[in-house]
Amino acid sequence: MSTITIQNNQHHDSHDDHAHGHHKETFLSKYVFSMDHKMIAKQFLITGIIMAVIAMGLSILFRLQLAWPDRSFPILETFLGKWAEGGRIRPEFYLALVTIHGTIMVFFVLTAGLSGTFSNLLIPLQLGARDMASPFMNMLSYWFFFTACVVMMCSFFVQTGPASAGWTVYPPLSALPKAIPGSGTGMTLWLISMICFVVSSLMGGINYVSTVLNMRTKGMDLWKMPLTIWAFFLTAILGILSFPVLVAGVVLLIFDRSFGTSFYLSDIVIGTQVLPNEGGSPILWQHLFWFLGHPEVYIVIMPALGISSEVISVNSRKPIFGYHAMVYSLIGITILSFIVWGHHMFVTGMNPLLGGVFMITTLIIAVPSAVKTFNYLATLWRGNIRFTPAMLFAIGLVSFFISGGLTGIFLGNASLDINLHDTYFVVAHFHLVMGSAAIFGMLAGVYHWFPKMFGRMMNAKLGYLHFWLTFICAYLVFFPLHFLGLDGVPRRYYAFTEFEFMQKWVTVNIFVTWAAIIAALAQVAFLFNFFYSIFKGKVAPQNPWEANTLEWTTPVEHLHGNWPGEIPTVYRWPYDYSKPGAEEDFIPQTVPFSLTMSSNMPHDFEGNTEAERIQEEWMAAQEAKQKTIVD
Amino acid sequence: MVQSINQHEVKLDFRAKKFIIWLFVVSSTIMFGGWTSYYIVFAASKGKGHGLVLPDLFMYSTGVLLVSSVCLFLASRAFRNQEFSMQKFFLWLTLGLGVIFAYLQISAWGTLVQTGAVFSNNNAAISLIYVVSGFHILHILAGLGLVLGSLFGAYRNISVDRQQFRMEITSIFWHFIDILWIYLYVFLLLNS
Structure with a gap:
């Protein structure tokens, strides 16, 4: 943690420089080790898309096997070599395919690709913040994710193939390196990759929660936040509360695999060899895994629900x-x-x-x-x-x-x-x-x-x-x-x-x-x-969908800090669409009620009697005007 | 330089970063919660815990850690009262006691190994003692890093705002790992 704090402060210095206009952006600092939340969002998105394409390709491979179990596809051997000898996918490789397909899709695409992209992009933009609570941690979060992806992909190139015990990696299958080929080096790489991934999502999630709670712009109280932000916020909380349990479980699994402990192992015979492990219970892995695993499916779906609420x-x-x-x-x-x-x-x-x-x-x-x-x-x-x-x-x-x-x-x-x-x-x-x-x-x-x-x-x-x-x-x-x-x-x-x-x-x-x-x-x-x-x-206009939320008030050209001048103030909730009496069918969050007198409703003022009085006076004046016109 | 940016935004930034430490504390607590609940379920289903008399060294190390927490508290107080040499003294003391704590923990492992309660054990409850204390030592190392960060800040005379920020996050984290160890120790004592 120490380096992180120190680095944060260094970032502060550079931020100060920026305010002075001395900011130098190199290719590395702009596109690779970027600390700008918008760039990190793009990094997550593009990495997520690449992983999704890979995982989709894997699914097509095992679907071929399921549809034509007896047919040979010589082209597969060209690509996969010994994993598809004679053009037919080997059983061990089939198991690896379903395992890695599940892992990539659940964790890398629908957790990091989805939350990582849209939480990073939208939390500061829709809340009116210059950036995340800790841009440096945000950058680390991406690079841990990237490392996790690379390590996972490396497992395709080891002798014994990738992990094959299913994306839930139940022991004892996953705990005994000798159980199946996929439980060897591939499984070790899976576990390392997963630890990197959890570190990444914890760093991301902690950042999201802190940003949502501390860095909202003036007027943006919790009940004025778009539902996207609510969804990302609660998703991040879920992650913070459940991913550490996966780490706890994975650590014990690593010890079982490599250090001879018996957390999940008991009474195992391989071939004729009786293993010394005693007393552990594979069911305990399932408890630890699913204590994360079930919240995980909501980590996957809640951001999607938030996005669709908005859309x-x-x-x-x-x-x-x-x-x-x-x-x-x-x-x-x-x-x-x-x-x-x-x-x-x-x-x-x-x-x-x-x-x-x-x-x-x-x-x-x-x-x-x-x-x-x-x-x-x-x-x-x-x-x-x-x-x-x-x-x-x-x-x-x-x-x-x-x-x-x-x-x-x-x-x-x-x-x-x-x-x-x-x-x-x-x-x-x-x-x-x-x-x-x-x-x-x-x-x-x-x-x-x-x-x-x-x-x-x-x-x-x-x-x-x-x-x-x-x-x-x-x-x-x-x-x-x-x-x-x-x-x-x-x-x-x-x-x-x-x-x-x-x-x-x-x-x-x-x-x-x-x-x-x-x-x-x-x-x-x-x-x-x-x-x-x-x-x-x-080229996109500034507000192509005529939406109310704050991100559409930023200039189309990205700049560090999101808004060129002061951060806009928020006056209303984000869903004032087709409000009766309004001139247009949308009223952005930054428009104060004083500019929309003809469409204000009594409940808009949330019990502010002064505002209600002004509104009533205005309506009375309007009525009087109407009367004189009629007369 | 600092005046040129909005003071309010900087304050907000520190508040948000301090909150990050709190959230880290939460997730770390949950990780240890995962292990101790493993222990509870394991012990309940097997009808046995680790069944050891924990080495006395754990008791001494607990005392050392408690004193180090007190020292850090005194350092924070000295900082607030602008007694900077006292602050540095107590920070050094905290650092030293932290190192002694880590040393005592590892010697306690040595004692455990001598009594035959090794890590690679068919009683997972015994292995778990090593796991939780080991990961706690990792936290101590991180905490020592934070203490060092505060010390550097004090010597390099960075702005008071930033020094205060460093002191605060160091305090949050160090007191957390103190309480965390007490929880783990009491847990292991009660569930033998």
Whole structure:
């Protein structure tokens, strides 16, 4: 910590210099070791996109195996060498593929890529701050993340291959280097990468919380914050409270692997060799892991929900329905998410009574989630909807959140989960509710804030193409998996066709794989649009979506410190869209009530009697004027 | 130089950074909470804890750490009263006691090893003693870094605002690791 503090102070010096106009920016300090939150946001976004493309590629590889278990694809051998001898993916590599696909998507794309990008970009911009609480820590946060990505990718190049024990890396499989090839060096690299990742997200999260609580501009009280900020804030709190537990668990796993302790190990026989470890319990890993792991899925979805709240409100030209209910439901999800982890462990021999408790808490968490869904629908209802690509993706999120969320209620019931556990039903459920929904929220954010990030617009037509192909294909991929799951097809199997009763599902798998390939190709439209528009897109106006929030009051050209002069003051909540009596259908947060006398409502003044009196006087004067005109 | 930027914004900046230390304290507490809850669940399911008489050295080290906390408190008070030589004296004392604490902890491990309670143990509760005290020593090292930072600040005579900021974060962190160790020690004593 000491270096951090010292460095912070050094940063202060440079900030002072900047105020004097001596600020020198080199390529390194501007693009690489940047301490500007906007640049760090872009770094997170682009790294996240690259990781997402890699993880998507991995998923196509294992989908090929699932659809055509007996066919050989010689091209695979060209690329993968010994991992696809004879053009067929090896079973060990298949396990590595699903493991790394899950790890990258959950942690690197939907946690760091999503929170890292949009918390960094929007927290200072929407709250009216010059930068984060500690820009230096923010920079470190990115570079730890980058290191984590590199270490994870390195595991593809070690002799024994990447970690293969599933993204939850349950011991004893993950704890015994000799158990499977993937439990060797690959697993060690996975653990190192994860520690770097947790350090990164803690640094980021701590920064976000401190910034939100301490650095809001004048007038920005908590209840005037946009829902995006509420979501990022509560997500960061979740991270701070849950990631350290993962570290605790991972540290014990490292000791079990390399130092001969028995935290998770007991009574193990490999081949004919009896291991000396005794007394540990693999179930304890599951407890520690899921105490993080369950909040983690809310860490993934809450920023996406926050983004879509904002995007849906802006593009419906309506105030978000139930602002307070939205905030309280986020708080409810945050609190409840800590007491539901047991629903991942119904089949571990858990005491049925305890299982019942976890079942009840799990079903209760459906309530705030449903509140949010209904509020989205109520916001859309009779809105003056603008179907921008961002809006389509936000609506897509609502769709996935409903269709995936409903199966969550099935799985939350212990009696049903015991049947459905570790089948494709679970895969279908979480790919819809946290996979597709969260990535759609992220894409909505990219389309919506691209002008803010790069000062240019993305092409809308390509955006529509991207949306419809992705939306339809995501359903075509994940919906059929429900039926596989109900029929008992287990996940993570290399060749389930070896079981006769499952052979009939091969045709469905071929269909799913084709849909996945088309969905993957659709992303090319996005990637082209994204990178082309950075350089060649139409130059963005300052407020392209006619939105109320503070980030659109900053100049299109980025500058260090965000606002050229003083930071603007905030007078109203961020959702004054289509207010009756107003001249335009949006009133930015920086417009004081004295400039909008014709549209002010009594509740706008929050009990300020002086303001109410002035408003009443003004209305009386208006009425008198009207009368004289009529007379 | 300092006057040219808005004083208010700088104050705000320090407040936000101080808050970062508090949040770090929270997340660190939770990490140790993870280990101690592992211990509780482990001990409850196996019906046994570490079953050791903890070495006396842990008791001495606890005393040393407590005294170091008092010294840091005195250093802060001296700083507030602008008695800068006293401040430096007590900071050095804190630093010295911190190093002695770390030394005593490691000797306590030596005693544990001599009695056969080694780290690679089939009783995970014993291994956990090493884990929590080891990670606590890492915190001590970080805390020593902060104390050094305050000392450098005092010698290099940086602005009073920044010195105060350093003293404050050092105090928050050092008192935290003091309380953290007392929690861990009492926990290990009660759950033998």
